[in-house]
Amino acid sequence: KAGVTQTPRYLIKTRGQQVTLSCSPISGHRSVSWYQQTPGQGLQFLFEYFSETQRNKGNFPGRFSGRQFSNSRSEMNVSTLELGDSALYLCASSPRTSGGETQYFGPGTRLLVL
């Protein structure tokens, strides 16, 4: 099976702009989680989607949002970008039928905000 794919791989934006990142999970996986990785804060959970519903959300401002489509593909959006949003954004998928399963990560999207 193909792994988790993320597009784009690299992105440069300026403060105030908005950005949309895309994640395609492994075929058959219905859960998609998003994480932000920065040198200062490490890996932090953003949110999780399952069957087009957000089931869990981390401690991030409302500028961070996401959605999931019927084919399980997911997007996350960051509006009004700030310098501190520069990070590696990782998505992960899992079958997540009953929970407690391995998450499979994509290669990430590296976002630089100038």
Place this chain on the structure above:
Amino acid sequence: SQQGEEDPQALSIQEGENATMNCSYKTSINNLQWYRQNSGRGLVHLILIRSNEREKHSGRLRVTLDTSKKSSSLLITASRAADTASYFCATDAGGTSYGKLTFGQGTILTVHP
């Protein structure tokens, strides 16, 4: 917020030596997972150990879990230069914490040829 602490923050060894990394966490867990990350790329899953397990092996990897001490260790035996990477432990609290893994700060492992 980070769930746990990893120790050491950095580890430098020679090829063929064993590498041990430790992870402590704060709350009850359903399982604990270890991941590897090469040079800021995606995370690669190494091993998952459930809360009712004490030890698990996978190839050159050995993971232990002590829920009474809220700690885990990852042992990589006979290290290779290709094992050079950052290693993270991540906890899954289960229940309604859908899709949420809480990561430690990671251990940077350097294996010298």
